[in-house]
Amino acid sequence: MSLQPVVFPGRLHRAGRRVRDWGPAAAVLVGGIVAWQGLVTALDIQRFLLPKPTEILSALRENWSFLRGAGLYTFWEAVGGFVIGGAVAIATALSLARWRPLGRALLPYAIAANAVPIIAFAPIFNNWFGLINPVSKMAIAAVLVFFPVMINMLRGLTSVHPSSIELMSSYAAGEAATFRRVRIPNSLPFLFSGLKVASVLAMIGAVVSQYFGGLRSTSLGLFIKDRAALALYAEAWAAIVVASTLGVGFYLAITLVERSVLRWHPSMRGVRAE
Amino acid sequence: MRRFTWRLLAVVAVVAMVGAACGEEGTAPGGGELDSVTVQLKWVTQAQFAGYYAALDQGYYEDEGLDVTILPGGPDITPAQVVAGGQAEFGLDWLPSVLAQRDAGVDLVDIAQVFTRPGITEIAWKDTGINSFDDMAGKRVGVWCCGNQFPIFAALTKEGIDPNDPSEVQIVDQPFDMNLFLNREVDAASAMTYNELAQVLETENPDTGQLYQLSDLNVIKLSEVGTGTLEDLVFVGGDWIADEANQDIARRFLKATFQGWVYCRDNFEGCLDIVLANGPILGEGHMRWQLNEINALIWPNTLGIGVMDPEQFQITADISLDYGVIANPASEDAYRTDLAAAAVQELEAEGVDVNGAGYQKENVEVTPGGE
Numbered sequence: 001m002s003l004q005p006v007v008f009p010g011r012l013h014r015a016g017r018r019v020r021d022w023g024p025a026a027a028v029l030v031g032g033i034v035a036w037q038g039l040v041t042a043l044d045i046q047r048f049l050l051p052k053p054t055e056i057l058s059a060l061r062e063n064w065s066f067l068r069g070a071g072l073y074t075f076w077e078a079v080g081g082f083v084i085g086g087a088v089a090i091a092t093a094l095s096l097a098r099w100r101p102l103g104r105a106l107l108p109y110a111i112a113a114n115a116v117p118i119i120a121f122a123p124i125f126n127n128w129f130g131l132i133n134p135v136s137k138m139a140i141a142a143v144l145v146f147f148p149v150m151i152n153m154l155r156g157l158t159s160v161h162p163s164s165i166e167l168m169s170s171y172a173a174g175e176a177a178t179f180r181r182v183r184i185p186n187s188l189p190f191l192f193s194g195l196k197v198a199s200v201l202a203m204i205g206a207v208v209s210q211y212f213g214g215l216r217s218t219s220l221g222l223f224i225k226d227r228a229a230l231a232l233y234a235e236a237w238a239a240i241v242v243a244s245t246l247g248v249g250f251y252l253a254i255t256l257v258e259r260s261v262l263r264w265h266p267s268m269r270g271v272r273a274e
Numbered sequence: 275m276r277r278f279t280w281r282l283l284a285v286v287a288v289v290a291m292v293g294a295a296c297g298e299e300g301t302a303p304g305g306g307e308l309d310s311v312t313v314q315l316k317w318v319t320q321a322q323f324a325g326y327y328a329a330l331d332q333g334y335y336e337d338e339g340l341d342v343t344i345l346p347g348g349p350d351i352t353p354a355q356v357v358a359g360g361q362a363e364f365g366l367d368w369l370p371s372v373l374a375q376r377d378a379g380v381d382l383v384d385i386a387q388v389f390t391r392p393g394i395t396e397i398a399w400k401d402t403g404i405n406s407f408d409d410m411a412g413k414r415v416g417v418w419c420c421g422n423q424f425p426i427f428a429a430l431t432k433e434g435i436d437p438n439d440p441s442e443v444q445i446v447d448q449p450f451d452m453n454l455f456l457n458r459e460v461d462a463a464s465a466m467t468y469n470e471l472a473q474v475l476e477t478e479n480p481d482t483g484q485l486y487q488l489s490d491l492n493v494i495k496l497s498e499v500g501t502g503t504l505e506d507l508v509f510v511g512g513d514w515i516a517d518e519a520n521q522d523i524a525r526r527f528l529k530a531t532f533q534g535w536v537y538c539r540d541n542f543e544g545c546l547d548i549v550l551a552n553g554p555i556l557g558e559g560h561m562r563w564q565l566n567e568i569n570a571l572i573w574p575n576t577l578g579i580g581v582m583d584p585e586q587f588q589i590t591a592d593i594s595l596d597y598g599v600i601a602n603p604a605s606e607d608a609y610r611t612d613l614a615a616a617a618v619q620e621l622e623a624e625g626v627d628v629n630g631a632g633y634q635k636e637n638v639e640v641t642p643g644g645e
Contacts, residue, residue: 046379126449130459131448131459132459212449213446213454214446215440215444215447216446217438217445226419226447228352229355230371230375230420231375231378
């Protein structure tokens with residue numbers, strides 16, 4: 001009983017900090033939606049140019065069973081592509097960091113490949129893997145995911161403080177031990193920056209690759225394209241809201257994993273550069 | 275320094291003169307100025323739009339005092355959006371799409387119903403045993419997106435199959451080639467008589483080393499199923515056509531366009547050459563097949579080319595409403611016949627055959643790869 005007054009202010013304090021952290025962003029969101037609704041009504045903007053948030057909400061409700069199914073399927077395609085692309089990227093970064101000449105030989109091509117507009121591959125991947133096969137969508141997401149993860153991870157693996165390497169060699173540690181104890185831990189914050197960028201790219205890749213065809217019941221992208229062409233913009237926006245929500249959710253999930261994995265890292269311990 | 279200034283002035287003067295010459299309005303043979311208008315095609319350059327290219331090539335537009343720009347379409351172009359956005363005065367699309375746009379609040383008006391017979395079919399390999407839409411329950415059925423799926427959806431619904439329920443039928447959005455069908459990734463696919471059907475027939479059957487034959491396919495014509503809806507038409511923005519000067523432009527545009535279609539009916543080879551000169555993606559053999567099939571969707575026409583038959587309009591409007599293309603009944607304002615009828619009358623007065631009562635289809639052989 002006597003502890004309660006001690007705990008309570010602590011909770012309050014934490015809740016207060018949450019409000020301080022998230023309050024401004026939430027206020028912008030609510031203010032933005034209210035302003036959108038108000039402006040569209042006040043300026044009498046045509047329904048087919050920009051629908052009101054309330055219209056989008058009712059389109060969301062009317063198409064909910066489709067949007068939920070297609071949204072989850074699309075999300076699954078994005079996650080599949082993320083896992084494939086991320087795994088290949090990590091393996092590539094490790095090999096390039098371990099065998100430097102290989103890195104010097106291959107990196108320019110990796111950079112050049114990144115400059116190719118990857119969405120342009122969608123029709124080709126559809127032909128390779130089959131239009132209805134989710135692998136064709138995952139492949140696009142994977143290719144989009146690959147570069148940011150690989151390049152960030154590689155940077156983390158190689159930008160190690162020289163004194164750490166010297167210390168390891170003074171212990172007569174081998175390459176494997178140096179990787180395990182210095183390079184890989186050092187690369188993790190970089191890796192997670194890459195993964196966070198990649199999570200959003202994976203969702204974009206999955207949605208946009210659907211524009212090129214597939215099963216209608218599983219495609220958010222097709223729904224957006226189809227409804228926009230028929231001037232049913234509220235429905236198109238509803239699907240965009242679903243895709244964005246899933247994308248943000250994916251990003252936040254990676255952030256949570258990052259927090260738990262990098263608990264030891266200064267950036268995560270609330271140590272602030274003040 | 276002074277010399278430099280003079281030189282600069284001279285360059286500016288020359289550039290200005292060239293610019294003025296380029297920017298000068300074209301003039302009609304009668305001496306009047308040409309009205310510049312743009313037409314947005316529904317699809318890429320091909321014989322489907324032969325009449326427009328012929329009217330341009332034969333000078334029919336110019337004779338009517340028009341300077342016409344033809345914008346080819348493509349998978350990511352919605353003609354209704356181009357017209358509603360003011361980037362073109364005239365657009366080509368199918369009637370259900372125009373009705374759907376109107377239902378969504380986009381004010382468009384059909385001023386000429388050029389095609390009076392639907393060319394859309396759903397095809398299946400004979401060995402799949404799919405002979406009708408009834409047989410498509412539980413199958414993978416290919417459709418096109420963005421408004422072109424509705425005749426198929428209507429046909430499925432008519433057989434009690436809900437196209438929006440994946441447990442009843444798997445609807446696949448097919449790209450604009452027939453690979454999906456040729457690879458048998460779908461059990462049935464949408465095909466226009468004048469385009470995709472020929473693309474299949476132009477492909478070699480790996481089992482026989484010969485081209486695929488019509489006898490390998492079940493071709494289910496939507497017109498025979500009863501859910502065929504009206505296809506290529508000319509539409510304009512409702513605001514634009516409210517202006518009397520624009521009504522005059524529209525009438526002249528239709529007159530010249532109809533004359534272009536008459537040319538393509540009566541001068542098959544000449545019209546084909548015009549289409550080929552405009553650089554279609556697919557080859558001569560394919561365009562020859564296409565022009566022949568297209569002509570058959572237009573001719574003969576008892577009312578005169580382009581004049582909407584109210585009964586046909588009502589059939590498409592009813593199908594569109596019954597099968598959920600539109601939420602509210604289509605109003606009669608969706609089309610007007612006065613401009614097309616006036617254009618037809620003028621052509622008749624000039625002795626042009628606007629009905630094609632004696633029209634006979636050509637005999638066109640499929641060529642490998644449509645070459």
